[in-house]
Amino acid sequence: MIEVLVVEDDERVNRVHAAYVAKVPGFRVAGRAHGAAEALRLTQTLPRLDLVLMDHHLPDRTGLAVVGEMRRRGDGTDVIMVTAARDIATVRAALRLGALQYLIKPFAFAALRDRLEAYAELRHALHGEGEAGQEQVDRLFGACSATAEPGVPTGHSPATADLVRRALIDAEGSLSAQQVAEATGLSRQTAQRYLKLLERTRRAALTLRYGEAGRPEHRYVWATRV
Incomplete structure (x- = not known):
């Protein structure tokens, strides 16, 4: 916490x-x-x-x-x-x-929420040792901006959307919301919200995995891989 x-x-x-x-x-x-x-x-x-x-x-x-x-x-x-x-x-x-x-x-609550989520991403990104390339440095310095950019509606953090996007791109197959949360350090609820955003904007595709019983598991894959 x-x-x-x-x-x-x-x-x-x-x-x-x-x-x-x-x-x-x-x-x-x-x-x-x-x-x-x-x-x-x-x-x-x-x-x-x-x-x-x-x-x-x-x-x-x-x-x-x-x-x-x-x-x-x-x-x-x-x-x-x-x-x-x-x-x-x-x-x-x-x-x-x-x-x-x-x-x-x-x-409004959404404005503070976006900044807190961006701050959490910054802490997650700065955890650990080693060296950073220019692309990673640019992401770190922009991680707390939480300003609007094309494709990310008001009330959502562009930095969070980018974090979820990268998790899907780096994955070998489809991911559940829980797997995205574990890969990014976000909560499952936040990961689910941004996965739905990426699905609505057609950057991610929803697939269903059916088990032996119960509701099917929602899984997401980056759209270019469908």
Whole structure:
């Protein structure tokens, strides 16, 4: 599980964002903070923390000041800015402090879900050792963009679609949603959703495998192999 700290001064919004995080498979809310001091304390005391969803406008200090303090004390925990601040100076400062993404409030659940899924993909891709080629480096640096591209509708992550696409292309035969999930590090539900997307856009084909009893197993193959 990816452990997340939600930092937001408005209690209602804080609860909503925490509920959004809890709905995304593979993510869990490790804590919630309503101010800078509380956020800094939790980043030091939580037994494990992978990601901070950081608001900028906090009652005691700004969110960027919190991130700056984290970096000064050697805390490299990943940060996604989640804020209504949209001035270029704040965005530029967030980039310089190493924020992976910048999500402007208000937003729907799908917007945060896509960014969390893209973040999970980035963590999966960075796991392990060895060297990376230019193509892999380009994918890694674009993994958290979660911006729309042709063929991927709003509410879906292009990075996730590409991850599932590559799993199908690399497979020797057809794959089930569970097999795609195991190959990509995604949850089975997420893998199933993107397999259906690829099927609807005719980039993947659905096949059925019938067993001795029960419903047939849905399996997917890259369209050019049909």
